[in-house]
């Protein structure tokens with residue numbers, strides 16, 4: 020993912036976290052795969068920055084994703100107006116119950132609307148709901164079930180909600196942007212276009228950098 024940025028930056032020593040500091044106004048964090056590791060990594064980086072008196076102003080979760088067709092084809096970009104965890108809850112005879120229906124927790128984080136709109140326009144990304152799952156969808160039945168519960172979802176990935184939970188706990192705004200590497204549906208490893216998606220993400224960050232560097236939370 021770091022290839023999407025013009026310079027690799029120098030490593031910052033932080034236990035359990037792979038963080039690089041660039042000469043620009045941002046740090047790069049390899050947050051790992053899955054919501055739990057992503058949340059742990061982002062939380063550690065946010066805490067360390069706060070303790071040194073230089074808290075982050077914005078957290079951006081970026082990576083590849085599965086896209087729901089026809090809205091989000093392979094190679095396209097999506098930016099989240101809602102970051103929703105799709106599998107945090109309980110099964111019941113009546114179907115899946117999100118934790119909020121059990122009386123606790125959160126299932127959706129909403130990035131600042133002005134930032135979502137500006138990022139979508141700058142990067143040429145479609146705006147919509149991005150799901151976070153702990154298991155990559157691999158059947159048509161699972162894809163259809165997700166679509167029934169989340170009819171406006173554009174894509175699924177595995178980190179956004181964890182990143183958003185960590186950012187939310189610190190009161191830091193969050194943005195999620197993804198490049199679609201594969202369709203959500205029956206597992207077909209040969210259909211994944213990771214190189215193409217990373218190239219799209221690299222181009223997008225070239226266009227997004229000025230916006231992200233100048234974005235002020237008071238604009239929201």
Ligand SMILES: O=C(O)c1cccc(C(=O)CC[C@H]2O[C@@H](n3cnc4c(=O)[nH]cnc43)[C@H](O)[C@@H]2O)c1
Pocket residue numbers: 051052053082083084085086152154155156175176177178200201202203206208211
């Ligand atoms: O199934 C495989 O053989 C396989 C091969 C390469 C990579 C994977 C992953 O599971 C990568 C997960 C990684 O990429 C994001 N991602 C990309 N597409 C999807 C998707 O359709 N559903 C969920 N996550 C996806 C995810 O955020 C991870 O960071 C599998």
